[in-house]
Amino acid sequence: RLPLAYRLFFLYLEPISALVGAFFTHFRQQRYLELLNSATAPARHVPLSTSVAMSQLANMYFFFAINEALVLRSTRDLRVWRAVLLVLLIADLGHLYSMKELGPGIYYDVAGWNAGHVGNVPWVYAGATMRCCFLAGVGL
Template sequence: MSSPTSTSGAAIPHPVPLVYRLFHLYLEPFSAIVGAAQSLFTTPTYLSIITQPNVYVSGAPLTSLNHLLLAQVASLYVLLGVFELTVLRPSRDLKIWRGAIVAISCSDVGHLYAAWVGQGGLEGTSGAFWDPRLWRGEEWINLGLTWFGFFLRLAFLAGVGMGGVKGARKRE
């Protein structure tokens, strides 16, 4: 896909700053597809990444319900990755970007709730969820990326790095 050009032949800068494009067009789709594959094909490893050892004991037998739910999770990860690649990648329209980011942010709330549950939130043992100093390497990947993505989306919606709300609206 070629870059749009102005009537003078100069390339028009993309209205979405680079940091948002790098995350939503490369890092997150890649991470989502990897997460989907882990959920489906290396299920015990995936469960040990997204939960505390007291929530999932490595090597514990998995039920058909576990496999069903993990296949659903994988499907949603694929949806997220493909959505970003097919809707955001070709678009320079800030209205489309904002709508997509609002939708993904709503999903982030559910994902963070699920992460809280996976960290022992329902049992009252979710201290690591709220305290990065207690995170294992797995949490830095899972929770760190989830929190970072959520706050990055909130920054996008607030107009951070986009020349303020007025500047962002002018570019539409």
């Protein structure tokens, strides 16, 4: 049986947080953009092309949530868990890389983080750390 910390994080906490991300990127697009970078967020309405791209991002958050929650729940096979978590670790790195245009401070300036940044940087750090620990066999 897998350690409780891994089960709680990968089967509950992270999928729920990904669903929150999906909700905000689809249903609260203006707010999401303001939290991401208030200086460049549209003043009134989200442009149609941006809205479509954000809904596509919401779908990817949704996919992330159901992939992690359902695939990992379906098996105790560590090979499957390792494969899924490796793919998600690669996605974490891509997610963090996508934040680079906000400047290097986005990665370490804790005092400058808002709620949106917390979901996009330290929360991703936490997920990546948990995946690295799992893949390294910590606690298994």
